[in-house]
Amino acid sequence: MSESNKQFYRIFKKVKDYIAYGLLTIGIMVVVTASVNASGYRLGSEILIDGETIGLVVNRDYVHAAIEQVSEELYEHNLSFEREPVFIGRVVSPSAAMTQEDVRNAIMSTIDNFVEGYALVVDGEPILALVSEEAAELALENHKNRYVAGNISNDSIIEFDAEVEISNQFVPVSSLRTVEGALLALEPALGVRHTFVKQYVEEIPYEVERVNDYQLYRGRTAVGQAGQRGEDAIIARVVQVNGVEVHSDILERTTLRQPTTRIERIGQAEPPPTIAHGRFIRPAAGTLTSRFGRRWGRMHNGIDIAGPVGTYIRAADGGIVTFSGWDGGFGNIVRINHENGYSTWYAHNSANLVRVGERVAQGQVIARMGSTGSSTGSHLHFEVRRNGVPVDPWPLINR
Ligand SMILES: [Zn+2]
Numbered sequence: 072m073s074e075s076n077k078q079f080y081r082i083f084k085k086v087k088d089y090i091a092y093g094l095l096t097i098g099i100m101v102v103v104t105a106s107v108n109a110s111g112y113r114l115g116s117e118i119l120i121d122g123e124t125i126g127l128v129v130n131r132d133y134v135h136a137a138i139e140q141v142s143e144e145l146y147e148h149n150l151s152f153e154r155e156p157v158f159i160g161r162v163v164s165p166s167a168a169m170t171q172e173d174v175r176n177a178i179m180s181t182i183d184n185f186v187e188g189y190a191l192v193v194d195g196e197p198i199l200a201l202v203s204e205e206a207a208e209l210a211l212e213n214h215k216n217r218y219v220a221g222n223i224s225n226d227s228i229i230e231f232d233a234e235v236e237i238s239n240q241f242v243p244v245s246s247l248r249t250v251e252g253a254l255l256a257l258e259p260a261l262g263v264r265h266t267f268v269k270q271y272v273e274e275i276p277y278e279v280e281r282v283n284d285y286q287l288y289r290g291r292t293a294v295g296q297a298g299q300r301g302e303d304a305i306i307a308r309v310v311q312v313n314g315v316e317v318h319s320d321i322l323e324r325t326t327l328r329q330p331t332t333r334i335e336r337i338g339q340a341e342p343p344p345t346i347a348h349g350r351f352i353r354p355a356a357g358t359l360t361s362r363f364g365r366r367w368g369r370m371h372n373g374i375d376i377a378g379p380v381g382t383y384i385r386a387a388d389g390g391i392v393t394f395s396g397w398d399g400g401f402g403n404i405v406r407i408n409h410e411n412g413y414s415t416w417y418a419h420n421s422a423n424l425v426r427v428g429e430r431v432a433q434g435q436v437i438a439r440m441g442s443t444g445s446s447t448g449s450h451l452h453f454e455v456r457r458n459g460v461p462v463d464p465w466p467l468i469n470r
Pocket of ligand 1: 453
């Protein structure tokens with residue numbers, strides 16, 4: 072390699088290294104930024120005034136705005152605020168990030184002076200102060216009215232649940248609040264009691280009465296009479312404190328509609344053996360040779376149980392015979408409607424033993440096993456249909 076080539080190679084290698092470091096740095100920053108964002112932590116600043124930490128902010132503009140606010144408030148008292156904040160970059164958790172109001176209060180608390188102000192005194196205890204009497208009155212007025220919106224009636228009584236007075240006195244600068252700041256502090260400190268008359272409709276639940284029905288089969292129920300809820304018109308005196316109801320006196324109750332009792336009839340009659348139980352028994356002894364589902368690319372709408380020709384085939388549940396005869400590839404088939412949404416089919420029989428319209432009991436012999444229709448050996452093809460749709464019989468059979 073010539074000298075100039077070597078030099079070129081060294082420069083090339085350096086450039087390559089710089090690019091590699093650059094990409095690595097960007098990569099790390101992307102990862103850091105992504106994880107900071109994902110956790111809710113943000114890049115922000117620690118605020119120092121006169122070397123003392125005030126707190127953490129995400130947005131430095133809050134600090135400048137708060138200082139401007141403080142300066143204006145102090146100006147009213149012929150005081151000035153001439154200190155500059157210093158910022159140090161920090162990662163700030165969501166719970167630690169200060170609002171502009173927080174920053175303002177924190178800065179105020181660093182000022183030791185007493186100034187003339189208007190203290191809000193609750194039960195003899197000054198809780199905060201405002202710069203003017205108008206501001207103090209406005210804060211109390213806004214606090215009083217913020218909970219009652221929409222519920223004002225002619226006889227509304229809105230009052231504080233403590234003695235409140237505005238006192239013109241010297242107050243610490245740190246106790247000064249804006250009207251908005253005063254509202255935040257008043258929320259937990261001073262209850263607003265609102266007494267008013269409210270009209271509303273109350274639903275009255277219906278009663279349920281159960282009666283024995285000796286015509287209805289045991290295990291069955293029927294609705295004799297549907298229940299209907301009643302309605303009362305209520306006039307009540309309601310007391311809310313800070314918008315939360317704490318007391319209510321009903322002044323007047325007028326029945327708009329009486330509730331109607333719901334009557335349930337409980338079956339007591341001995342059911343005939345041909346009534347469906349709602350559960351199936353296995354319709355024949357033998358070997359399960361084919362399950363429900365796709366088979367050789369075709370849907371198999373039932374299960375196959377193989378056994379010797381002549382094996383008894385029994386009704387899987389009580390019901391009425393709707394078909395008994397020859398049906399194409401099914402050969403000899405019996406169909407039973409169980410009158411509860413279910414029907415069952417029994418196919419390829421060597422002989423059917425029941426007639427259409429006949430009522431059969433669960434377990435009653437209805438046919439004998441065979442290989443009639445499209446069948447390659449003696450077996451029962453058994454289908455269960457729910458509302459006409461074939462379903463897998465196997466999980467429904469009590470085995
Ligand atoms: Zn089959």
